[in-house]
Amino acid sequence: MNRKDIGTQAEAAAARLLEGKGLRIVAKNFRCKMGEIDLIAEDGEALVFVEVRSRASSGFGRAAETIGPAKRRKIVKTAQFYLQSRGLGERAARFDVVAFDGGQAEHIPGAFSADSF
DSSP, X not given: OOHHHHHHXXXXXXXXXXXXXXXXXXXXEEEETTEEEEEEEXXXXXXXXXXXXXXXOSBTBOGGGGOOHHHHHHHHHHHHHHHHHTTOTTSOEEEEEEXXXXXXXXXXXXXXXXXXX
C-alpha cells in the first residue's frame, strides 16, 4: 500500500471517528492556492478544520508531533480563505488533529489556534 492509499484510509477513518462524536463532515480535501485541509466539519455552531496524520508506529515520534509551525500556518491561512470565500468570516472556528499511531486513533480538539499566526 502506498502513502496516498494510507492517507486516504486515515482520512476516511478520521471522518468516521468525528461523525461518531457527533460532528458533521462538510468538506474533504479542501484545496486552494494557500494549501489543503484534510477535513472540515461542523461541531454545533463551530467550524472545525481537521489535519489528519498517520504513522505506522510511534518509534520516531508521534504522528501529531509532525505538524510543525509552517504546516499550522498553512492550515490557518487556508481556513481563513475558506471562511472568507464563503462569507463565514464571523463563524467560530477550531483546529483539530486526528492522529493515528500504529492504528490507534487520537482526536485532539483545539490542537492549535490561529492566534499565534
